[in-house]
Amino acid sequence: MEEQNEVIDEYGNTLTITSRQEIKEKKLRHKASFIILKNSKNQYFIAQRSATKRVYPLKWAFGAGGAVMANESYDDAAKRELEEELGVKEKVEYLFDFSFDSNEIHYLAKVYEVIFDKEVIIDKTEYEIGKWANDKEIFEMEKKGEFCPDSILYFKKYLEIRN
DSSP, X not given: OOOEEEEEXXXXXXXXXXXXXXXXXXXXXEEEEEEEEEOTTSOEEEEEEOTTOSSSTTOEEESEEEEOBTTOOHHHHHHHHHHHHHOOOOOOEEEEEEEEEOSSOEEEEEEEEEEOOSOOOOOTTTEEEEEEEXXXXXXXXXXXXXXXXXHHHHHHHHHHHHO
16 A cells, blocks of 8 residues: 555644655645764764655755654654664654745654764665765755755754754
């Protein structure tokens, strides 16, 4: 059965449940979870989205993340996405809520952090490549327009909270 997601209003109230495909095609507002993966060297794991992605193909994003399935909690979605996309099975720490609306995508998300110093194994259906990068490298890439616009926004909010 195809993945089902909740269509939500701007306050996060569930309006209906529909297929992930319909959410993408009609650009419906949904729930999402994002995880910033940081190591003890103050580097962040970033990954380049697959060329086959409908939204922001080949753009870079932080850690892992994605849509919350119908009747799934944000926390459970964060743990699932982290394990599926990066092979990391760790406790996630909730940090803040994040809302994003563009011509391509609309969602309400919760952003998490995981400190991790082991090997990361990317899911090749999700990402082309992944690497650890420090703040300076990240902001150099941002200047070149290499990041997903939502991803760099929640990363900047993360830095404000953490610094």
